[in-house]
Amino acid sequence: MQQTEFLNVVLPFKDKLYRLAKRLLVSTEEAEDATQEILMKLWSKNNMMEDYNNVEAYAMMMTKNFCLDRLKSKQAGNLKLVHSNYKDENVSLQNQVEVSDSLSWIERIMEDLPEQQKMVLQLRDVEQYEFEEIAELLGMSATAVRVALSRARKTVREKLVQKHNYGIK
Amino acid sequence: MELSNIEKLLERYFEATATVAEEEMLREYFTKEDVPLHLKEYTPMFQYFSIAREEKFTRQVPLKPRKKSYLKWISVAAVGILIFGIYFGRSYQEQREAEYAYQETKKALSLLATNLGKGTEKVAYLREFEETKQKIYNKN
Numbered sequence: 001m002q003q004t005e006f007l008n009v010v011l012p013f014k015d016k017l018y019r020l021a022k023r024l025l026v027s028t029e030e031a032e033d034a035t036q037e038i039l040m041k042l043w044s045k046n047n048m049m050e051d052y053n054n055v056e057a058y059a060m061m062m063t064k065n066f067c068l069d070r071l072k073s074k075q076a077g078n079l080k081l082v083h084s085n086y087k088d089e090n091v092s093l094q095n096q097v098e099v100s101d102s103l104s105w106i107e108r109i110m111e112d113l114p115e116q117q118k119m120v121l122q123l124r125d126v127e128q129y130e131f132e133e134i135a136e137l138l139g140m141s142a143t144a145v146r147v148a149l150s151r152a153r154k155t156v157r158e159k160l161v162q163k164h165n166y167g168i169k
Numbered sequence: 170m171e172l173s174n175i176e177k178l179l180e181r182y183f184e185a186t187a188t189v190a191e192e193e194m195l196r197e198y199f200t201k202e203d204v205p206l207h208l209k210e211y212t213p214m215f216q217y218f219s220i221a222r223e224e225k226f227t228r229q230v231p232l233k234p235r236k237k238s239y240l241k242w243i244s245v246a247a248v249g250i251l252i253f254g255i256y257f258g259r260s261y262q263e264q265r266e267a268e269y270a271y272q273e274t275k276k277a278l279s280l281l282a283t284n285l286g287k288g289t290e291k292v293a294y295l296r297e298f299e300e301t302k303q304k305i306y307n308k309n
Contacts, residue, residue, distance in 0.1 A: 146186070150184050157211070
């Protein structure tokens with residue numbers, strides 16, 4: 001496979017990889033590094049890529065595993081300390097200050113979720129995957145995905161309501 | 170969309186039984202339309218998800234041409250051959266050295282043997298001398 005061809009295959013889902021990585025690793029730089037790593041791994045294996053009938057699912061799984069490994073590794077200890085850039089550039093497009101504030105709350109709330117719920121929520125509500133796809137990606141049953149998703153959504157709602165009521169964190 | 174409909178959808182959303190399409194409807198409703206006050210608390214959630222979708226990976230990934238990997242493997246193979254060569258070359262040389270030492274010892278031993286042979290020859294003369302001496306003694 002040639003480089004341009006490879007880029008065409010990768011292009012539709014590389015942002016998804018990045019967003020999943022960022023959801024798990026939180027830091028922008030870490031997520032960019034992880035995505036780059038995954039893309040380079042894919043590139044180095046690109047002879048085999050024709051054999052995978054779903055390259056996107058495969059890449060997503062690679063990203064998930066890579067990030068979880070990363071979190072488990074010792075370096076992850078510093079990772080959490082370093083990061084404090086909760087502000088998303090895109091959020092500032094929102095002209096209502098109050099809304100953009102609650103948006104960064106949600107990001108923070110999602111950070112506190114367990115990894116599995118984080119991933120389920122990311123894959124469903126942001127990337128809009130079907131339950132079956134998520135189940136396959138995360139190696140869970142579809143029912144377990146539903147349960148985790150419901151739990152995650154309810155937690156987000158609960159914490160959001162709490163924050164609204166108290167006004168401050 | 171009707172309010173009761175939205176409320177029903179929301180309930181299914183939190184039970185995670187809504188389909189992707191239904192969730193998309195909710196997302197649209199909360200990002201576009203005027204949301205009644207009692208549902209306002211959900212807006213940041215849905216807005217966040219739609220905004221989070223927009224985030225892009227902008228870094229350029231340097232994709233190296235594939236030839237480089239061949240070079241890498243060739244160098245690995247070369248190092249392997251070199252190590253084998255040194256290992257076997259050394260054992261071969263050791264064997265040759267041992268052979269040489271063996272030949273030298275053999276030569277030295279054979280030299281010793283010939284010299285010893287010469288010695289015994291000379292001793293044979295001595296015996297002759299002794300015999301004649303005895304004869305002379307016996308006559309007396």
